[in-house]
Amino acid sequence: MTDSKRFFITSAIGIFLLIAPNLFLSETVLAADTVVIYSARKEHLIKPVLDRYTEETGVKVKLLTDKAPSLLVRLKAEKKNTRADLLITVDAGNLWQAAKQGVLSPVDSEILKQNVPEHLRDPLGNWVGLSIRARTIVYNTNQVKASELSTYEALGDPVWKKRLCLRTSKKVYNQSLVAMMMHTIGADQTKAVVKSWVANLATTVFSSDTEVLEAIAAGQCDVGIVNTYYYGRLIKKKGKLPIALYWPNQGGRGVHVNISGAGVTRHSKNKAAAIRLLEWFSSPAAQNLFADINLEYPVNPKVKSAPEVAAWGTFKQDQTNLAKAGELQKEAIKLMDQVGYR
Numbered sequence: 001m002t003d004s005k006r007f008f009i010t011s012a013i014g015i016f017l018l019i020a021p022n023l024f025l026s027e028t029v030l031a032a033d034t035v036v037i038y039s040a041r042k043e044h045l046i047k048p049v050l051d052r053y054t055e056e057t058g059v060k061v062k063l064l065t066d067k068a069p070s071l072l073v074r075l076k077a078e079k080k081n082t083r084a085d086l087l088i089t090v091d092a093g094n095l096w097q098a099a100k101q102g103v104l105s106p107v108d109s110e111i112l113k114q115n116v117p118e119h120l121r122d123p124l125g126n127w128v129g130l131s132i133r134a135r136t137i138v139y140n141t142n143q144v145k146a147s148e149l150s151t152y153e154a155l156g157d158p159v160w161k162k163r164l165c166l167r168t169s170k171k172v173y174n175q176s177l178v179a180m181m182m183h184t185i186g187a188d189q190t191k192a193v194v195k196s197w198v199a200n201l202a203t204t205v206f207s208s209d210t211e212v213l214e215a216i217a218a219g220q221c222d223v224g225i226v227n228t229y230y231y232g233r234l235i236k237k238k239g240k241l242p243i244a245l246y247w248p249n250q251g252g253r254g255v256h257v258n259i260s261g262a263g264v265t266r267h268s269k270n271k272a273a274a275i276r277l278l279e280w281f282s283s284p285a286a287q288n289l290f291a292d293i294n295l296e297y298p299v300n301p302k303v304k305s306a307p308e309v310a311a312w313g314t315f316k317q318d319q320t321n322l323a324k325a326g327e328l329q330k331e332a333i334k335l336m337d338q339v340g341y342r
C-alpha cells in the first residue's frame with residue numbers, strides 16, 4: 001500500500017468515526033423533537049395549529065391523515081413498531097373504540113384535568129376532548145317558530161309528520177346521540193323516540209349533515225338534527241338562508257355535545273412530548289386555533305368561542321360523560337336498526 005493510499009484510508013476512517021456519533025445523535029435528537037400524529041381530523045383543520053406549535057417550541061409534528069377505522073386497524077397492525085405518538089379522531093365513540101382495542105395509553109395530567117371539563121375526557125385517562133361539537137335542532141324559519149320546538153324527543157310528535165329530515169344512522173354522530181339518550185332516558189323510551197322520528201321522516205335519510213341543512217333550507221322538510229359547524233359553514237358559503245339553530249332540552253339534560261379529541265398511543269416512543277402537545281392543545285393559547293377553524297366550541301371553559309359561533313347563542317350542554325357514547329354504541333346501532341332507522 002502506498003503512503004498516499006494509507007493516508008486516504010486512515011483519514012476516511014477518522015472522518016467516519018468523527019461523524020458517526022453525530023449521525024446517531026442527530027437521529028436521536030430528531031426523534032425526541034418530533035411528534036407523530038395519526039389523525040382522522042381533516043388536515044386543513046389541524047395543520048395551522050401544528051405549525052404554530054412548531055413555531056413556538058421548535059418541536060416538529062408529522063401528520064398522517066386517514067379515516068378513524070383505518071387508523072385504528074393500522075395502529076393495531078403496527079403494534080410496537082408504530083411511529084405514532086398521538087391519535088386524533090372526531091367523535092368520542094371512535095376514541096372509546098380505540099381505547100377498548102388497546103391502542104391508547106392512559107395519561108394522568110393535572111393540566112388536562114384543569115383545562116378540560118370532566119365529561120369531555122375518559123374517566124380512565126385514555127383520551128381527552130380538544131374541541132366541542134354541538135349536535136342540535138335546525139329548522140326552516142319560514143315554516144316553524146322556535147316556540148314550537150322543545151326537545152329531541154318531541155321531534156317524534158305527530159305534528160312533525162313528513163316534516164323531519166335526518167342523516168343516516170350509519171354515521172357515528174347519530175350513534176353517539178342515540179347512545180347518550182339511551183343512557184339518560186333508558187333503552188325502551190329511546191326506542192320509542194327513534195321509532196317516532198322514523199315515522200315523521202319527510203324523505204329517505206341523507207348521507208351528510210350539509211344535505212340535511214340544504215333540504216331544510218329548500219323547504220323539503222322543516223326540522224332536522226345537525227352539528228352546528230355544518231350550519232356555520234353553509235351560511236358562510238351561501239349567505240342568508242331560511243334556517244336557524246335551536247337549543248333543545250334546556251329544561252332537562254341539555255344539548256347533546258360531542259368532541260374531537262386525542263389520546264397518546266400505547267406504543268409511543270415519545271410519550272412525554274406527546275403529552276406536552278396534548279396539554280398545549282388544551283391551553284388558552286391553542287384552543288381558539290383548534291376550535292375556531294372549524295366553527296366548533298373550545299373545550300376549555302376559560303376560552304371564548306369565535307364571535308360568529310357565539311352569535312348562535314348560549315346553551316346548556318349535556319354533562320354526561322362521553323364515555324357512555326362508546327359504551328352504548330353497539331346497542332344504539334342495534335336499536336336504530338330494529339326501528340328501521342337506516
Ligand code: FE
Binds near residue numbers: 227
Ligand atoms: Fe363532521
